Amino acid sequence: MTDYNNSWVMAAEKATNPTTSTLFAEGVRYYRAKDFARALACFQQAEKAGDNRPSLYYNIGVCAFKEGQYPISRQAFLKTAESAQMRPIAFYNLGLVSLKENKQPEAKEWFTQALNLTDDDKLQTLASSALQRMGASNEATHMAAAKYISAGFGHDDNAELASDTSTTSGQGDCYAEALFYFKSSLPQSTFTKNLQARGTLYYQKYFDLVEYDLGMITAGLFHTMPVGNNWQLESGVDYSYLAQDGKNFEQIPSVNLQLKKYLAGRTRLNLGYRLSYLDFLDSQYRYLNGWRQRFEVDTSSKIKGFRLILGYLLELNDRDDDDYSARRHQVKAGVSYTPFARLNLFGGIKYRISDYDYGTGAKREDKRAISTAKATYGLSGKWDAILEYQYTDNDSDMAGYDYTRKVVSLNIARSF
Missing domain, CATH: 1.25.40.10 (Tetratricopeptide repeat domain)
Known part of the structure; x- marks a missing residue:
């Protein structure tokens, strides 16, 4: 305590x-x-x-x-x-x-x-x-800035497109990846008070499956302010650009709202809303263009050395092709524990149900479960070694959409 x-x-x-x-x-x-x-x-x-x-x-x-x-x-x-x-x-x-x-x-x-x-x-x-x-x-x-970098290698036994299309290759390959994240408060003035800039750079390079190489840039501006009875409101806009195999793939502008509050003890409640427009730059996937809304609630609590995480997400889609305007419900649960100095263990699961209504009157339901196990070990200074394993099982009632995927990765990371 x-x-x-x-x-x-x-x-x-x-x-x-x-x-x-x-x-x-x-x-x-x-x-x-x-x-x-x-x-x-x-x-x-x-x-x-x-x-x-x-x-x-x-x-x-x-x-x-x-x-x-x-x-x-x-x-x-x-x-x-x-x-x-x-x-x-x-x-x-x-x-x-x-x-x-x-x-x-x-x-x-x-x-x-x-x-x-x-x-x-x-x-x-x-x-x-x-x-x-x-x-x-x-x-x-007011000028505080935080940076996070990581780099490492992994193996994916079923490489997947960057978009959430349930489109997998059926092929496995090793890859290298690197991530850079930063956030920085802006110089203070009447118009920039409590404003923070954030950005992410990510690159994933497969050894053989080069058509699945992924590059991503995200930049955003966020504002934080207290509201109501000990609530904190964060609002912001961001823009993401994705390239697949070195070619323009997708751009996503988004609007974000999040309410945070600490409840009894060390429990935090988050309420979030995110509105995005998905604009596919690759003509092969333009039928997926359209709006996506996400409503999310999650809690995080510290209980006797364990941190427990629970959450629910509702996703609504309005795509150019109504056949791909899925309604999704997702629940998640996770727990992290530090058994001794330097080592933190995390295990979690996400379970999602996606419902599709086709114009012909047919329906499709996908059930996807993602299990994650992660170990973070503190090295000298502020460096961490992160070993992660993720297993995905997508079960569909329509042929051609069932798949499993196993990804294991080892990264070295540092916070500044």
Whole structure:
């Protein structure tokens, strides 16, 4: 349990042995009794007994901070930051440590990185407020920029077109891929307040199936503002361009609306709407031109060391060819867990039903399930190794649309 402000340690999670579990629980009890020295001793004993969970290092950092032992606190938060999931909160606390050590430039850097990396509204507010108190509003808060890069290799046993047409090749091949993502607040003025630019570059190169090579560019502008009772509204527009085999394939302008709110505990609720126009530049697929609407609701909750994700999506299509104007319902569920420092595990499933009404009176129903397993391991610095496996099973009541697909990939990624 934590409020991101160095006021609480994290409550006990499931430990690997009774000794570390008991020491961890004792440390939490002493902390709540404000006996920070004994709490720190318990957490350090748990570490010596073999506990190396990120939550333990975080608690050591908090207790050492309370005791004024800033070098110990710094080392503990650096170890916490080896977990990709806890990196933003670790960076924020490293900023607090740097302030206590009168290292102002270093503190600004930690707070800025925490602001850039987190999607947590509370942590964003705390990091932004810390920067503003330091007089960094123009230099850091308003010009904050985050970047993410990844590159790696994979194998796809049934290469698929970029569009959602259920068109697969029936052929497998290895591929290389690279991704660059950025977001940056605009220089502040009356017209640009709370505006953020975002962009993505992606390229996938197959070794043999070059006709499935994919290039994608996305650019957008988004505005965030508080509304109602602790809701946050994000609105924006973006444009995507896709090339297949080096040729113009598709362009998609979109309008986005999203409402976010934190409920009880560490549960976040998202309500989203996205309106897109799909414009196929390849004449072979122009019958798919048309509008697509997506309505989405999802929640994310942290429960005893596990992060649970649930969601529902409704998709409505109005294409030039009514036969391809599918109505889709999709549900998703996922769970992530950090068993020890540096390693985060994720498993999830998406299940979608697509209904098609043909002009002849015939109907078609596709049922697609996508299962995902992913392991993220923190390397030195801010680098992560990401191993992912995805299995797709599309079952249709019309011949020619059944297929399965297996994709495995290994990427190296870094956040800036």
